[in-house]
Amino acid sequence: MADSRTELNQLGEFGLIERIRAKNKTRRAETLKSIGDDAAVLHPQGREVVTSTDMLVEGIHFDLSYTPLQHLGYKAVAVNVSDIAAMNAFPVQITVSIAVSNRFSLEAIDMLYDGIYAACDAYNIDLVGGDTTASTSGLIISVTVIGLTEKDKISFRSGAKPGDAICVTGDLGAAFLGLQVLLREKVTYKANPDHQPDLTEYEYLIEKQLKPEGRTDFIHELAEFGVVPSAMIDISDGLASELLHICKESGVGAAIYEKQIPIHDTTMLVSEEFNISATTCALNGGEDYELLFTLPVEEFEKIKHLPHITPIGIIREKSEGVVMVTSTNEAITLRAQGWNHFNG
Amino acid sequence: MADSRTELNQLGEFGLIERIRAKNKTRRAETLKSIGDDAAVLHPQGREVVTSTDMLVEGIHFDLSYTPLQHLGYKAVAVNVSDIAAMNAFPVQITVSIAVSNRFSLEAIDMLYDGIYAACDAYNIDLVGGDTTASTSGLIISVTVIGLTEKDKISFRSGAKPGDAICVTGDLGAAFLGLQVLLREKVTYKANPDHQPDLTEYEYLIEKQLKPEGRTDFIHELAEFGVVPSAMIDISDGLASELLHICKESGVGAAIYEKQIPIHDTTMLVSEEFNISATTCALNGGEDYELLFTLPVEEFEKIKHLPHITPIGIIREKSEGVVMVTSTNEAITLRAQGWNHFNG
Numbered sequence: 085m086a087d088s089r090t091e092l093n094q095l096g097e098f099g100l101i102e103r104i105r106a107k108n109k110t111r112r113a114e115t116l117k118s119i120g121d122d123a124a125v126l127h128p129q130g131r132e133v134v135t136s137t138d139m140l141v142e143g144i145h146f147d148l149s150y151t152p153l154q155h156l157g158y159k160a161v162a163v164n165v166s167d168i169a170a171m172n173a174f175p176v177q178i179t180v181s182i183a184v185s186n187r188f189s190l191e192a193i194d195m196l197y198d199g200i201y202a203a204c205d206a207y208n209i210d211l212v213g214g215d216t217t218a219s220t221s222g223l224i225i226s227v228t229v230i231g232l233t234e235k236d237k238i239s240f241r242s243g244a245k246p247g248d249a250i251c252v253t254g255d256l257g258a259a260f261l262g263l264q265v266l267l268r269e270k271v272t273y274k275a276n277p278d279h280q281p282d283l284t285e286y287e288y289l290i291e292k293q294l295k296p297e298g299r300t301d302f303i304h305e306l307a308e309f310g311v312v313p314s315a316m317i318d319i320s321d322g323l324a325s326e327l328l329h330i331c332k333e334s335g336v337g338a339a340i341y342e343k344q345i346p347i348h349d350t351t352m353l354v355s356e357e358f359n360i361s362a363t364t365c366a367l368n369g370g371e372d373y374e375l376l377f378t379l380p381v382e383e384f385e386k387i388k389h390l391p392h393i394t395p396i397g398i399i400r401e402k403s404e405g406v407v408m409v410t411s412t413n414e415a416i417t418l419r420a421q422g423w424n425h426f427n428g
Numbered sequence: 429m430a431d432s433r434t435e436l437n438q439l440g441e442f443g444l445i446e447r448i449r450a451k452n453k454t455r456r457a458e459t460l461k462s463i464g465d466d467a468a469v470l471h472p473q474g475r476e477v478v479t480s481t482d483m484l485v486e487g488i489h490f491d492l493s494y495t496p497l498q499h500l501g502y503k504a505v506a507v508n509v510s511d512i513a514a515m516n517a518f519p520v521q522i523t524v525s526i527a528v529s530n531r532f533s534l535e536a537i538d539m540l541y542d543g544i545y546a547a548c549d550a551y552n553i554d555l556v557g558g559d560t561t562a563s564t565s566g567l568i569i570s571v572t573v574i575g576l577t578e579k580d581k582i583s584f585r586s587g588a589k590p591g592d593a594i595c596v597t598g599d600l601g602a603a604f605l606g607l608q609v610l611l612r613e614k615v616t617y618k619a620n621p622d623h624q625p626d627l628t629e630y631e632y633l634i635e636k637q638l639k640p641e642g643r644t645d646f647i648h649e650l651a652e653f654g655v656v657p658s659a660m661i662d663i664s665d666g667l668a669s670e671l672l673h674i675c676k677e678s679g680v681g682a683a684i685y686e687k688q689i690p691i692h693d694t695t696m697l698v699s700e701e702f703n704i705s706a707t708t709c710a711l712n713g714g715e716d717y718e719l720l721f722t723l724p725v726e727e728f729e730k731i732k733h734l735p736h737i738t739p740i741g742i743i744r745e746k747s748e749g750v751v752m753v754t755s756t757n758e759a760i761t762l763r764a765q766g767w768n769h770f771n772g
Contacts, residue, residue, distance in 0.1 A: 098764070116476065116579075117582075117584065120585075120677065121515065121584050121585050121586075121677075122480060122511040122512075122514035122515050122585070122660075122661055122662060123478040123479055123480035123511050123512055123514070123515045123517070123573075123575065124478065124479045124480070125476055125477070125478050125515070125582060126476065126477040126478075126479065127476055127477075127579075128472050128476075128477055130474065132460065132469055132470065132471055132472075133469070133470040133471075133472055133477055133574070134467040134468065134469050134470075135467055135468045135470065135521070135523060135556065135557060135572070135574060136466060136467035136468070136523075136557060137523045137525050137557060137558055137559055137570075137572055138525070138559050139525040139526075139527055139559045139561055139568075139570060141527045141561055141562070141563050141564070141568075142564070143564040144527075144561060144562050144563065144564065145561070167466040167467050168466075168467055170466035170467070171465065171466050171467045171469070173467070177479070179479060179480075179481045179572060181481055181482070181483040181570050182483075183483055183485045183488075183568060212479065213479060213480060213481060214481055215481055215482050215483045215570075217483055217485055217488055217489070218485070218488050219485050219488065219568070220485070220486070220487040220488065220565060220566060221564060221565045221566075222564060222565075224483075224485075224527060224563070224568050226481075226483060226525050226559075226570035228479070228481055228523060228572040229467075230477070230479060230574075231467065235460075235471070238461075238469060240461065240465050241464075241465050241466070242465075316466075317466060318466060333464070333465075420442070
């Protein structure tokens with residue numbers, strides 16, 4: 085059976101909004117008004133409101149030749165949820181705006197929103213608004229997320245103190261290698277479209293790239309054990325860049341230990357295959373969406389039993405710089421690589 | 429002196445964010461944290477939080493051949509402020525995300541943000557976050573606005589009751605005609621680049637198109653006189669479409685009177701020049717960003733002295749339909765035209 089294709093101009097903007105609204109559900113008691121008015125309304129119940137926003141552009145942030153639209157929708161929400169988690173807050177609502185060229189059918193937009201709805205289910209958040217428009221080329225997705233927390237629970241980037249332990253959730257470097265695998269497969273496919281790739285051994289890496297998760301699970305654990313990180317940030321641009329952000333905003337230095345950086349076995353194996361050091365993937369790869377945080381050692385004691393937390397170093401005086409002590413016991417100064425999308 | 433041009437990749441994303449952050453200021457006591465962390469923080473002080481978002485795409489919503497970048501930045505904020513005003517709420521914070529192709533210099537982005545900062549000044553709101561990224565073609569701007577109000581002050585689209593007066597702020601149809609003037613000038617300029625247009629007589633219309641204002645001034649007046657509209661919406665797609673939204677959400681009908689629709693003298697004159705009825709411009713033109721609202725007649729009495737308020741009709745039972753009584757006393761059923769960006 086051939087896939088059916090419905091053009092977006094058969095529905096028009098109001099039709100598309102009605103379709104999105106009809107499939108959407110409200111989960112949160114805080115949501116007083118969702119899609120359907122000039123604005124959404126949130127009842128914050130005395131809590132502080134945290135907001136973050138991210139824009140994903142086709143050809144810059146994602147490549148639809150290897151990114152399923154459902155995964156893209158899910159990821160667009162997850163990366164925003166991750167920013168709210170990095171404030172030690174809980175996400176409550178999102179707005180989603182999309183610009184789409186007429187290359188996209190209604191069925192394609194449905195798939196994108198299926199991923200968005202799945203993420204709303206997974207994170208227990210409400211889609212409360214947005215905008216739908218045409219674009220002259222490609223797909224652009226802009227998500228804004230609203231979260232809630234209490235004033236004395238917020239973890240800014242600026243609160244790290246000398247002597248604090250530096251920790252990360254999960255493992256690092258996998259998402260970057262997942263992207264390398266997908267890019268290699270794309271080249272192989274172009275050369276030979278009949279090629280049937282077996283990606284089983286890369287599954288962990290590809291999933292970390294295509295379907296990352298915001299670590300709200302860890303925010304629940306912090307609340308459970310009564311711990312508030314002195315500083316926290318999510319790892320979107322790589323460990324080095326994020327640690328430098330914390331050190332700059334907190335006015336401190338830091339030492340992390342290469343052998344302490346959590347690397348998944350698959351990441352280690354595949355980094356050798358690609359001839360890149362796994363440490364480089366962790367430091368500069370980005371898109372892991374794990375959390376990097378600092379806290380006094382006595383606070384660390386309360387959560388050190390959690391299996392997915394790894395201490396990787398210590399905050400020091402600013403004058404001591406920001407260094408990584410390598411496996412061969414050399415101290416190298418960390419530099420941010422980040423991404424410069426404006427190149428080329 | 430030649431204009432200097434700085435490429436965005438000379439700064440990189442972090443450099444651009446630092447530049448935006450350095451010029452930005454915080455005005456509101458509610459803003460606990462602005463640009464510079466994973467998320468912004470708002471202290472709502474017991475009030476309800478309203479959110480709206482709009483995306484503006486080059487080639488769909490604006491044409492830089494006749495839109496100065498400062499005006500575009502201002503308008504991107506104003507149209508979002510307008511949505512918050514339409515809830516009878518006050519805007520407090522915005523986030524702005526932009527995707528730009530390398531056609532744009534740093535100086536161009538500075539001009540865009542100058543307009544954004546000017547709007548923040550005009551509306552007393554804080555720019556608290558956003559995203560900056562590259563695009564493969566053109567400029568895309570996504571603005572999310574956050575406002576505050578009290579629960580019993582919110583005007584939804586759904587509260588209109590039979591017998592309520594229907595009113596609008598300002599005058600209608602001007603922004604649409606302003607666009608027609610600009611489009612005509614563009615064609616003239618292409619045919620003869622030496623042509624020096626004299627647009628003095630069209631100034632009012634062009635300003636309504638290029639630099640519309642969100643009517644927060646009227647929201648302050650409503651608060652002053654203790655009036656809460658039973659329903660309210662901002663006129664972005666034309667009076668007909670917005671009145672139909674209110675009637676649909678409220679489950680009512682309506683009658684408006686053509687001769688009551690406020691039309692500016694310039695709009696009347698230029699509509700004749702373009703051979704379009706001024707009423708059509710008001711009903712289907714869009715982008716006026718005035719407010720359409722309903723309220724019981726005794727409430728209307730409290731604000732009827734305000735010079736920029738015009739009563740244009742009355743809410744009726746649903747079974748009576750949604751009609752406009754023309755100047756020749758015919759009742760015609762209103763239909764939404766709206767925009768269908770997905771065409772062509």
